[in-house]
Amino acid sequence: MTDAVIDDIVAVLPSLLQTLESLSFVARNLNPAEFGNVMQIAGEPDETLQAVKPRLAEWPEKFAHIKTALEASTDAALAGYAGLRAVQNGEGDLVSVFRALRYLPRAQEALYPLTELPPVSGFFIAPDLREDAELQAKLAAVPNDDTGIFHEGNEPGSSGGFSMYVPEYYTPDRAWPLVMALHGGSGNGRGFLWSWLRDARSRGAILIAPTATGQTWALMGEDTDTPNLNRILDQVQGRWNVDETRLLLTGMSDGGTFSYVSGLDGASRFTHLAPVAATFHPLMAEMADAERLRGLPVFITHGVLDWMFPVQTARQTQGLLSAAGARVTYREIDDLSHCYPREINAEILRWLNGEHAADA
Incomplete structure (x- = not known):
């Protein structure tokens, strides 16, 4: 140069x-x-x-x-x-x-291919891990096969496709946690991928960001999204070594609400749910599979300043799910409006990995 x-x-x-x-x-x-x-x-x-x-x-x-x-x-x-x-x-x-x-x-998508440049690589590392020499060495090495960013049928304006990220230091000799992150009502998976990429790259998780099959997630009427999420999950599990005990379904706003709709079903394959800035109707708790709810780890994040879904909704949800037997971790963020708080990702991943117990 x-x-x-x-x-x-x-x-x-x-x-x-x-x-x-x-x-x-x-x-x-x-x-x-x-x-x-x-x-x-x-x-x-x-x-x-x-x-x-x-x-x-x-x-x-x-x-x-x-x-x-x-x-x-x-x-x-x-x-x-x-x-x-x-x-x-x-x-x-x-x-x-x-x-x-x-x-x-x-x-961010345009810049990511330049992670060969140390400042760019550092930008895509979680701030608290930027001085981690072991992580820096792993990321500086030649990427392993079948790693990086992938898009399938997920061009802007499309529906039902997905984007995903596999850490460049992924190896198939162990099972990796998986995060399925659902975008908000006006978003798409290709954009929402970047809400999680830093943490997936820094902390070692396979990340999938699908796009809804309709205008937003199937919150009413026929559920065309859950079968699509299962299709995507099958495809990913067939290619990478995924830990079936650490399958997280999370999402923002409508995506968070749909993580309840889909994740509380008795047939759901996801082991953990982490809705952010979501709404929840009490009937959802009554209609949920009782056996599924018992002991289910749920991590709820909500902003005190949320102007779309008032925080009282999240507080009520915490009580309903806890009473139904779920193991609920609840986080209120005082300065958060109806936005995605990337700073919560690290705690959610620690929780997914069993590094601290859920609290009621």
Whole structure:
């Protein structure tokens, strides 16, 4: 790599990573009443990124893959920030904010192939493990076969497909925990994959992010999603060594609610449920398979500031499921609105791995 190319990377990459972190901050702290304050705290890293973007213009052809990835990630990050700025300036609404934040997973997907660069690899490691020398060594090694990111029938706008991630240091000589993560009502699996990828990569879990077969998950009417999840699970278990005692079904908002709908059925293959920002009707507890509920590990996460599904719903759910015999772990997050709190993933994985007991 030439000195000129290295200089350009050094100029662009820190600004790009900071812009992505700022977009993640907005996504985590999004609250309609506080949007202006959140944007002020997020700052203006996009202005610096816009200023250094021309450094990507003239590169030797042999470095084209690096240039292409950096340009695609930079363009997506800047588009996301532009959408947020428009709403900040009074041009748009909350739906516009959600549209703008869809550029964040696109930027991450574009950047991930550059994990050969240490700063990029570090970005995709959970912050508390970035100094872990053993993990760094595993991730710096040549990837094993059948690892990395895969997409099957999961292009934007499609339904029923899935995206998945297998840690690059996966080996088939042991069984690995599996996380099936369900997106929210307006999302898709390809985007939601990035809500979990850092932790799956850092802590060693196979990650699947499917897309609903309909406009959202089958919360009413015929359940076309559970058979599709089983199909995907069969496909993955046929190719990778999955631990059948650590099969987690989790999800955000509608995805979290569907993890109840599907996961409380007596025929469910999932061993653990972890709904986030979900709603729950008391009839669901009455209709659930009683034997299935008895001793079932359930990890509920909800924000005190949730404006879509008030926290009282989650508190009631904790009581109903505990009374039915489930082993419920309950986490309320004081500053969380109706957003996905990536910081809870580490605790959920420790719980899945049996590293601490559930609490009522």
